[in-house]
Amino acid sequence: MNMIEGHVAFEPAAGIPVWDIDPYxxxxxxxxxxYYAELRRHGPLVYIPKYSVLACGRYDETREIFSDxxxxxxxRGVGLNDFKYGKPWRAPSIILEVDPPDHTKTRKVMARALxxxxxxxxxxxFREAAERIVDGLVAKGSFEAVAELAEAFPVTVxxxxxxxVDSDRRxxxxxxxxxxxxxxxxNKFRRAxxxxxxxxxxxxxxxxxxxxLTKDGLGALIYGAADxxxxxxxxxxxxxxxxxxxxxxxxxxxxGNALWCLASNPREYDRLKADPALARPxxxxxxxxxxxxxxxxxxxxxxxxxxxxxxxxxxxxxxxxASANLDPAKWGDPDIxxxxxxxxxxxxxxxxxxxxxxxxxxxxxxxxxxxxxAEKVDRIEFDGEPVWRPNNAIHALDRLPLKxxxx
Amino acid sequence: xxxxxxxxxxxxxxxxxIANGDNVMRAALANDIDGIVGExxxxxxxxxxxxxxxxAWADRVGPRADGEEDMLESAACEVxxxxxxxxxxxxxxxxxxxxxxxxxxQT
Numbered sequence: 001m002n003m004i005e006g007h008v009a010f011e012p013a014a015g016i017p018v019w020d021i022d023p024y025x026x027x028x029x030x031x032x033x034x035y036y037a038e039l040r041r042h043g044p045l046v047y048i049p050k051y052s053v054l055a056c057g058r059y060d061e062t063r064e065i066f067s068d069x070x071x072x073x074x075x076r077g078v079g080l081n082d083f084k085y086g087k088p089w090r091a092p093s094i095i096l097e098v099d100p101p102d103h104t105k106t107r108k109v110m111a112r113a114l115x116x117x118x119x120x121x122x123x124x125x126f127r128e129a130a131e132r133i134v135d136g137l138v139a140k141g142s143f144e145a146v147a148e149l150a151e152a153f154p155v156t157v158x159x160x161x162x163x164x165v166d167s168d169r170r171x172x173x174x175x176x177x178x179x180x181x182x183x184x185x186x187n188k189f190r191r192a193x194x195x196x197x198x199x200x201x202x203x204x205x206x207x208x209x210x211x212x213l214t215k216d217g218l219g220a221l222i223y224g225a226a227d228x229x230x231x232x233x234x235x236x237x238x239x240x241x242x243x244x245x246x247x248x249x250x251x252x253x254x255x256g257n258a259l260w261c262l263a264s265n266p267r268e269y270d271r272l273k274a275d276p277a278l279a280r281p282x283x284x285x286x287x288x289x290x291x292x293x294x295x296x297x298x299x300x301x302x303x304x305x306x307x308x309x310x311x312x313x314x315x316x317x318x319x320x321x322a323s324a325n326l327d328p329a330k331w332g333d334p335d336i337x338x339x340x341x342x343x344x345x346x347x348x349x350x351x352x353x354x355x356x357x358x359x360x361x362x363x364x365x366x367x368x369x370x371x372x373x374a375e376k377v378d379r380i381e382f383d384g385e386p387v388w389r390p391n392n393a394i395h396a397l398d399r400l401p402l403k404x405x406x407x
Numbered sequence: 408x409x410x411x412x413x414x415x416x417x418x419x420x421x422x423x424x425i426a427n428g429d430n431v432m433r434a435a436l437a438n439d440i441d442g443i444v445g446e447x448x449x450x451x452x453x454x455x456x457x458x459x460x461x462x463a464w465a466d467r468v469g470p471r472a473d474g475e476e477d478m479l480e481s482a483a484c485e486v487x488x489x490x491x492x493x494x495x496x497x498x499x500x501x502x503x504x505x506x507x508x509x510x511x512x513q514t
Contacts, residue, residue, distance in 0.1 A: 067449075108474040116453055117481035344436055345448055355450025363446075 004052045005185045006081030007299075012047035012054065013310035019046045023055065023295070023318065024184045029390035032294060036323035044307035045317075051080060051185055053297070053316040057323030059330035059347075061307050065298055066319050067352030072298035074354055075099045079183030079297055079393075080316060089182055089194065090201070094238055095357065096246070103353065109230055110239060110357045113221040119361055122161050126365060129156045130372040138376055138406045142383045145400040150256035153369060154248055161361075162243050163217020166207040171200050176249025177391055183296065184392025208240040218243065247358045250292050251365050253396035257290035258283065258366060260400060261337050262373075263380045268339045272374050279370035282339035283363060287348035289337050291322035294395045296350070321347040322395060379405040409503045413440050413458075416511040425498045431507065432456035432494035442509035449494040451475060454482040455513040456493040461506035465489045468496055468505070484510035 002009040012018065019042055021035070022028060028035045039046060039057035046055050056062050065072050075098050077083045083092055092098065095106045112118065133152050137143050155169045178200060181193035206212065210233075213219040219240045226236035262269040272278050300315040311317070324347045326334040331343065349356035356362070373380070384401030408424040411431060415421075425434040435443040435456070444455035451474060460468050465488075471479075472495045479486050493507065 104473050108477065111452060111474055112477045114452070115478055115481045344445060345433075349448065349450070351448055352450060355447060355452060357450075357452065359447055359450070359452050 001085075003085065006077075006086050007052070007316050008082065008085065008314045009052040010312055010315060013312070016054070016309050017042045017046050019048055019055075020050070021048060022050050023048065023320075024187050024189070024392055026188075026390050029392075029395075030388055032322060032395065033326065036320060036326055039320060039323055040327055045309050045311075048318070051316075053080070053318055054311065055318040055320060056306075057320040057327070059324040059327040062319050062321065062324035062347060063345075063351055064306060065317055066296075066321070066347065066350060066354075069099060069103075069353050071300060071302060071304045072317065073099050073301040074103075074298065076299035076301070077297070080185050082299055082314065082316065084299075084314075089197070091238070093242055093245075094235055095242055096354070100353065106231060106235065106239060107353065107357065109222060109225040110242075113218050114358055114360055116360050118221075119161075119218075119364060122157070122361075122364065123368070125160070126157050126368045127372065129153060130368050131376075134369075134372050134376050134404075138404050140404075142401070142403050145259050145402040146252075146256050146397050149259065149369075150252045150397070150400070153255060154251045154365060157365065158243075158248055158251070158361075161218055162240070163214035163219040164207055165212050165214065166203075168203065168207075171203050172244060172248050173252055174249075175200050175204055176245050176247075176252075177394060177396075179245040180249065180293070180393035181391055187392070189390060189392050204241055204244060205237075208237060208244065210237070213240070243358070246356070247361065249394065249396070250358075251362050253292040253394055254283070254286065254362060254366055255369055256397040256400055257292060257395070258286040258370065259380065259402060260386055260397060261286050261289060263382050263400075263402060265337045266379065266381075268337060269380055271339055272370065273378070276371045276374040278339050279367045279374065280363065281342050282370055283366040284343055284346065285337060285339050285341045286366075288325045288331075288334075288341070288343040288346040291325050291348045291395055293348065293350075293393055294322040295320050295393055321350070376407055377404045378407040379403075381405065409498050409500055409505070411498065411502070411505045411507065413442070414461075414506065414508045415442050416509055427498050427500055429498050430494050431458070431496040431498065431505075432492070434498070435493060440509075442513070443493060444513040445494060447494075451478055451492060451495060454478050454480075454492060457482040457484065457486075457510055457513060458491055458493045458496075459487055459489045459508040459510070460491055460496075461508060462489065464502070464505050464507075467502065471495070482510070483512050483514055 178193040389398035447453040
């Protein structure tokens with residue numbers, strides 16, 4: 001068996017175009033729109049020889065593959081490694097890298113803790129934190145928005161919501177970026193992430209232990225499910241850690257990307273100021289337009305077919321969610337950022353049974369940040385060049401110098 | 408194709424043809440049925456596609472999905488024994504003629 005990046009190499013079925021590209025090259029990750037356009041132009045599926053994978057970037061097929069958990073499983077890893085043939089760098093996630101029926105059990109516990117009703121009590125604390133942070137930045141005028149707003153807000157509210165006593169901004173933010181970089185090939189981004197494991201993972205594990213959490217947070221709800229016998233104590237600890245791997249860096253990215261969208265589209269920001277009720281749809285458009293999670297993979301667990309092309313069991317398929325969200329066949333004018341588009345069905349949170357379990361919390365965080373901005377900030381302006389940060393699965397800003405002009 | 412009728416809170420009736428295998432929420436959005444929001448896109452993470460299955464059909468659509476009950480607690484309107492998340496009702500030929508009632512509000 002010839003292995004590439006931890007999965008079995010294969011020859012594509014007849015008719016599938018072959019495209020010699022490295023989707024994880026730094027210049028591609030930094031200028032992904034061109035790669036996505038080319039990916040969609042090639043067809044519903046392309047074969048990428050460098051990693052011996054298929055890739056899809058059109059909306060219909062990306063949605064089909066991503067939402068069919070029977071044919072395209074997650075238990076064999078959502079990155080390039082096939083867990084059937086090798087041990088992953090950490091024990092597989094019991095919510096992300098798992099299929100039903102095991103997934104159904106853990107998903108239910110997480111979904112209950114993160115339902116709209118369960119999190120509605122967090123609203124006031126979130127608003128208070130957003131107001132305090134935005135007031136400080138308005139007084140300051142010029143600032144670096146990734147650190148001072150995009151990171152500052154989630155790191156202030158999220159560990160507290162979880163019930164964490166310990167806090168370490170750098171490790172909290174880097175943990176997610178590390179886990180997401182691990183989904184890519186053995187490139188410099190993945191190697192740098194793996195080098196961080198010995199520093200970050202023991203800290204996260206200790207900080208998520210039952211006795212390090214308050215009794216009134218989301219974490220306690222998960223440990224409560226262990227008390228009720230729904231999950232084991234060890235599973236509860238893993239689920240609590242998954243709040244941090246999936247819920248911090250992603251929302252940091254969402255806030256940064258939202259600020260970038262609004263600074264780039266001042267007229268859309270004017271519309272938000274005129275009608276702050278657009279905060280929620282505005283975030284949906286940010287998600288569609290900048291997809292914080294750009295690519296996840298699935299593995300074919302049987303011989304099957306998509307768009308008439310044969311797919312063999314064991315095939316890794318890169319699903320370019322960000323590309324599906326920019327597919328003109330689906331969206332008409334995908335390159336226009338329009339805060340009232342209401343892009344129902346976008347793929348930024350995934351789809352189907354693995355759709356982001358924290359999406360209500362993400363929406364609440366962004367709704368509040370955007371509403372507070374609309375109330376207090378007259379203009380959002382660039383104060384220097386924004387710099388993007390390449391990551392094997394995340395599309396995030398590294399630096400965003402901004403100026404807030406007070407109302 | 409299977410016919411499904413939506414009855415809005417104000418009594419307005421709309422009947423649409425839904426492809427078998429699709430779910431009621433997605434079909435409602437594709438046909439601009441007011442009264443279904445479907446914010447989470449069908450991942451059973453919100454309760455904005457809440458509907459009441461007509462009494463005559465309640466048994467035939469089958470039981471709630473695992474976890475659906477928990478999410479229904481977040482519904483904006485009263486949850487009744489016939490309450491379902493429409494994203495979890497998969498259309499099959501046996502459901503031809505299905506009638507669902509929509510709540511006054513989803514948010």
